[in-house]
Amino acid sequence: MFILCVTIPLLNGCFMSGRPSCFGKVTAKNAFIFILPQYNSSLQSLDGEIVYYHYGVKDLVTILFYIFITLILHAVVQEYFLDKINRRLHLSKVKQSRFNESGQLAVYHLVSVFWSLYVAGTEGYLSNPKTLWESYPHVYLPFQVKFFYLCQLAYWLHALPELYFQKVKKEEIPRQLQYIVLYIFHIAGAYMLNLTRLGLILLLLQSVAEFLFHIARMFYFTDENNQKLFNAWAVVFVVSRLFTLTLSVLTIGFGLARAEIHTFNPDKGNFNTLLFRMVVLLMMCVSQTWMMWRFIHFQLRRWREEQAMKKRAALAATTKQQTKVLKRESGFHENGVVKAENGSTPRPKKLKSP
Structure with missing residues (x-):
């Protein structure tokens, strides 16, 4: 709104054909102070x-x-x-x-x-x-x-x-x-x-x-x-x-x-x-x-x-590695068969007859 109030009188006073009004002259002169560098x-x-x-x-x-x-x-x-x-x-x-x-x-x-x-x-x-x-x-x-x-x-x-x-x-x-x-x-x-x-x-x-x-x-x-x-x-x-x-x-x-x-x-x-x-x-x-x-x-x-x-990042990698070691403490897998720490295959338990 401020810009319109300043620029519209300037345009009316400077660019419209015919003799501008007294109000247009005053507002156009004052608007130049706002828009153009002075001195x-x-x-x-x-x-x-x-x-x-x-x-x-x-x-x-x-x-x-x-x-x-x-x-x-x-x-x-x-x-x-x-x-x-x-x-x-x-x-x-x-x-x-x-x-x-x-x-x-x-x-x-x-x-x-x-x-x-x-x-x-x-x-x-x-x-x-x-x-x-x-x-x-x-x-x-x-x-x-x-x-x-x-x-x-x-x-x-x-x-x-x-x-x-x-x-x-x-x-x-x-x-x-x-x-x-x-x-x-x-x-x-x-x-x-x-x-x-x-x-x-x-x-x-x-x-x-x-x-x-x-x-x-x-x-x-x-x-x-x-x-x-x-x-x-x-x-x-x-x-x-x-x-x-x-x-x-x-x-x-x-x-x-x-x-x-x-x-x-x-x-x-x-x-x-x-x-x-x-x-x-x-x-x-x-x-x-x-x-x-x-x-x-x-x-x-x-x-x-x-x-x-x-x-x-190093701590996360160390924690991840320790987690893998803990998982292998009870045994590890080899060719799909669980083996103990000494490498022998644990004997399967016998099932009791009903």
């Missing part, structure tokens, strides 16, 4: 006039609109895909809850991988890594870069009310709040500190590793013996952490340190000072160290579970 400005270049964007308070209204869009998409994925899979698998309530969580995040990270890869490729961030720190501050953003960040923030902000809608258990809420807040903090930090180019590449690396993890997790919930994808995820996770630290040090520690301007000027979006670079690098190192610690803890838990499964 656009035209800059002259060799290719002509190009429209760029920067951030401001009105972005919160646009993010609010796309939070509602994300809530609807979340419900569509849940109802038409995940619920149908759950009916076939017959999982327990705990596994079903985590399967749904991984299913939603797998879809999100898959979309983020292709979207960020497309934006980074078309903007030249992959072909020319120097663009990550050259001409900082990156105050003026292309449309697709700003729209990408608005949608990313909308997704992770929508995850907060989803904790209530999905009826997540109280013991699961702190764990989910932990990574939701971390994503919001890092994405909003890159957006507001004008490190959008570096943030885009780091989100690409993070999404690749997280997509593999949640796919491996979904296969594991369907069959606990399916753990091969966890090995592939482990390799990608470690490589992505190394690339993240390398790009962060290269961009912030070396690239921005060689910039011409080193002044703190929030009005112009410039935060390139020594203290700024040290704080950002410290935060990146702390977050990556924490993630590696969680990764090592997860691998150790997996190793303990595998050892426990092997012990249970």
Whole structure:
């Protein structure tokens, strides 16, 4: 209903022929704040006039609109895909809850991988890594870069009310709040500190590793013996952490340190000072160290579970073998005849005559 109330006046005011009414003009103007990114400005270049964007308070209204869009998409994925899979698998309530969580995040990270890869490729961030720190501050953003960040923030902000809608258990809420807040903090930090180019590449690396993890997790919930994808995820996770630290040090520690301007000027979006670079690098190192610690803890838990499964399997095999020995204590069969332990055939008992 919210989407219809916003979009219908916009369509009436913009696309219908004839002179729009005064109400249509007002609602169409207000609807643009919800749908389209704000704070656009035209800059002259060799290719002509190009429209760029920067951030401001009105972005919160646009993010609010796309939070509602994300809530609807979340419900569509849940109802038409995940619920149908759950009916076939017959999982327990705990596994079903985590399967749904991984299913939603797998879809999100898959979309983020292709979207960020497309934006980074078309903007030249992959072909020319120097663009990550050259001409900082990156105050003026292309449309697709700003729209990408608005949608990313909308997704992770929508995850907060989803904790209530999905009826997540109280013991699961702190764990989910932990990574939701971390994503919001890092994405909003890159957006507001004008490190959008570096943030885009780091989100690409993070999404690749997280997509593999949640796919491996979904296969594991369907069959606990399916753990091969966890090995592939482990390799990608470690490589992505190394690339993240390398790009962060290269961009912030070396690239921005060689910039011409080193002044703190929030009005112009410039935060390139020594203290700024040290704080950002410290935060990146702390977050990556924490993630590696969680990764090592997860691998150790997996190793303990595998050892426990092997012990249970060995115990079951030993018990089965002991059962066979007990059955043979009184005798064994040979060519269809029961023989005693010394190998002699027991004498048949004589039947008494009636």
